[in-house]
Amino acid sequence: MAPPSDFTFQQKVKFAFSSPKHFHQAITLESAKSKYINEDLVPSPPERRTWTAWSYLAYWWSECWNITTWSLGSSLIALGLSIGNALLVILFANILSAIVIVANGFAASHYHIGYPVLARATFGMYGHYFFVIIRAILGIVWAGVQLYFEGQFISVMLRCIFPSWARLTNTIPESQGITLQVFIGFVLAFVVTIPFMMIHTSKIKHLFSVKSFVMPIAGLGIVIWATSANHGVSSEVLSTAVDKSSTAIYAWNIIAQFNSVMGSNSALIVTVPDLARYSRKPRDQVFGQLLGLPMAILCAAFGVITTAAVQNMWGEAFWNPYDLFNGILDHTYSSKSRAGIFFAALVFLFATLGTSIACNIVPFAADITCLLPKYVNIVRGQFLCLIISFAITPWHILTSAPTFLNFLGGYSIFQGSVVSIMLVDYFLVRRGNLDIGALFDGSPNSKYFFTLGVNWRSIAAFVVGFVIPLPGFIGSFGTVTVPLSASRIFYLGWELSFLCGGIAYWILCLLFKVPGQEDCQRPFQNMVHDSWVLPDGETSDGASAQTPVAEYGDYEKRIEPGVQVNMV
Structure with missing residues (x-):
């Protein structure tokens, strides 16, 4: 049995560490009725269906603003595409991604279950574990990488505050692939992320609403500064001389870049059921997701315009935002530039945190909940993801493992078929x-x-x-x-x-x-049922015991046993 519910937090901690038996009791979830069931695996009760059409629109609009999208135009322009053509490739790839995302969120929004449970219907009660595990591993790796990016932005912010920050003696060996400044930022990023791990997915939507508002403002401010300082865009400086005599080679290069955009979205496409399950109404996820992702073209355009202007001024292309911010501080370390860069780095830090939560931490939490339902729910899974991603020292992946990065870049060939098979x-x-x-x-x-x-x-x-x-x-x-x-x-x-x-x-x-x-x-006859029951072991006479779905609902607002829940 778990510690009494009327215990204070201090009493629960004392109880948990009083003996190994009590510790096991303390970490065991009451809702874990079997190895397939706990509170975050069963269909979400009405109280947790909180995501509206605006929530999904804000989420996808905010997700468009990230380091990857900002830098996306670089590889396209390097192939000789004009800025206009590069942005068109990005636009159409994101339109296709949005259509597939909406389709993949359809079942989750109607039945209110996430990817791990949906995968059982397609791959089997044991077979689905393989597809859950490989997604969890990717979530850990990319969560660590995003945490490293967050550390970069915190280091920039500290440089804006302390003039001596850039001159801080680096006591970390160069072979480690990280400087002392960035390592401090990495540790602080870990600390900053902790409070967000306490928020359940059904309540995290407000983070993306804020991000969808502040990130475009910061991006627009950077663009205005760059074009004003350069007295124009100077897009011609990014043009790359490419031999276009072979139409086939040029066309295949464009196709490859279209595929790379799809590949960068592939994790989002697989992940969407873990968000769509919390939709208030099934149609909410349709309009919000269909309209949000294609707007990534604006962030990509801002990245291209800013990079072109800066390269014309200083002769160097800063495609990554944190490199851009450090470059600006290198050229002009005035109070005005420090204040502007501090705000921009803060917003990008917040944006990167949101991307990591949505694309990596939430999926991993859902996966580990499926793998260890007796001990892990969504919130515990989020903490576990943060701890492991911190421990893997992700800068080694970025600086010392180009082959592994290449593997991650091409991993979409394994994810595409998973989505289509489930559809x-x-x-x-x-x-x-x-x-x-x-x-x-x-x-x-x-x-x-x-x-x-x-x-x-x-x-x-x-x-x-x-x-x-x-x-x-x-x-x-x-x-x-x-x-x-x-x-x-x-x-x-x-x-x-x-x-x-x-x-x-x-x-x-x-x-x-x-x-x-x-x-x-x-077609769709089961979606109108309102009295779903789940297996709950066996009764003393050997018959199969069943419990209404409603009893497995929100444990903060426990629904009385026997109450029926409308699944749509």
Whole structure:
């Protein structure tokens, strides 16, 4: 049993550390009814469906403002694209991403369950663990990288406050790949992030509302300063001389960059169910997400304009915002520039924090909740993600592991098929119908148990999805020579993975029916049910005990047992 609920915080701490048995009792979640169930895995109760259409619009609009998007134009312009054409590539890639994101959030917004639980229907009660684990690992790595970026901005802010900051003696060996200033900023970034880990995903939406307001103002201020100081944009200085005599080579380079934008969005595409599950109404996630992401073109345009102006003035292109801020302070360390850079670095710090929470910390928390439901919920998972991401010393990844970074950059070929397989399973195979009770039933009789707990059809389709661009992916490391055709196929990596994986799964399901497929003749019939029950072990007489979904709801406002919950 857990410590009594009327204990104070100090009493609970004393109880937890009084003995190993009490410690185990203290960390065990009361809501963990089985290895498939706890309070953050079951469908979100009405109290947690707090995200409106504005919430999603603010989220995606705010997510457009980040380091990656600001710097996105650099690789495109280096290929010889004009600024206009580069921005068009970014725009259309984000439009496609937004459409897929809305589709992938459809099931979550109707049934109010996240990615780990939805994956059970597609990959099986045991098979889904593999796809949860690989997403959790990526979340840890990128959370660490984003924490390192936050440290960079804090270091810039400290430089604005203390003139001697840049002259601080660096006692860290150069081989470590980090300076003392940035390391201090990294530690402070860890401390600054801690309070946000206490906020549940259903309540974090306000962070993005603030970010969606302050980040464009900061970006506009940087652009105004750059163009004023340069007396114009000077876009011609970013033009790169490229041989366009071969239309095929030039076209394939553009395709590769389109794919790179899709790849950078691939984590967001997979992650969206963990946010869409908290939608107040299903249509809220549609309009908010469909309109928000394409606006990334504005942040990319600001990055291009600023970089062009600065390069014309100082002869150096600062694509990363923190390099830009340090460059400005190097050239002009006046009180006015220090105040402006301090504000800009503070806003970018806040923006990077928001990106890390949404794209890395929240997904990891959902994944680890699925893996350890007896001990971990969303809030505990967020703290765990922060601690591990701090411990992996992410600057080593950025400075000493180019091969690993290349792997992360091409990893989208594995994520594209995961999304398409789940979409095909939900819309075409299940026709919008999920059995909520079966998603939490690990018995061999469950319709989502498949064969030994694994849906072999989805696993086979997943392999088909990534195996086609795989040779080009291997060739991208430079250690193996592959044919030009293989490289070009890899240029379409995410798109091919998405199409081939989904088509393969659809064909396999036509040839080999999945359990329960015959119950889905009427589209979306299950979404009107309002009396879902979840398996809760066995009763003393051996019968299957069941508990209404409502009983697993918000434990701060516990719903009385037996109350029905409308799932839509």
